[in-house]
Amino acid sequence: MKDRLLATSRVLGQVSNAALWVAGTGLVAMTAIVAYQVFMRFVINSSPAWTESGAIMIMTWFIFLGAAVGVRENFHMGFDVLIYVLPPGAKPWLRAISDICIFAFAFGMVFYGGELAIRYWSTRIPVLGLPTAFTYFPIVVSGILMCLFSLERLLLRAAGEPIDDIPVDPTITEA
Secondary structure (H helix, E strand, O other), X not given: OHHHHHHHHHHXXXXXXXXXXXXXXXXXXXXXXXXXXXXXXXXXXXXXXXXXXXXHHHHXXXXXXXXXXXXXXXXXXXXXXXXXXXXXXHHXXXXXXXXXXXXXXXXXXXXXXXXHHHHOOOOEOOOOOOEHHHHOHHHHHHHHHHHHHHHHHXXXXXXXXXXXXXXXXXXXXXX
């Protein structure tokens, strides 16, 4: 069972890396679109209508994908102050409570984001020609990833894996 869990964790690690690459590519694409918009507006004096909406849509994708990766990499909000004040035995419990809260919030993102996507499927974003539901897809996809990543952390912790320990950088030597 533990072997399958670790194999699944490796796959989720690859999914996380892919999401991070998509988010990074989106950041570069958004920057290029905004630069193009500025050039067209101030040099050519003819700004395309699609650039602002396109840049905002790409921005929502990379923000939400980055947030999902943050959940997997444990960069999300947690009980950090309590972890340092309470005895070491409390750390896994506090991390588990944090992961449960993240799972619940992410499930809400999937549910309510899905409702919004379904509700606005028939309307269109005028300058892009896409269904308005595309605005809500990042919420749903990110919520699914956050649910998977927080569930992964809970299961690995239950299996006894040391996921709550901060990895030590081998290049740093103590004086």
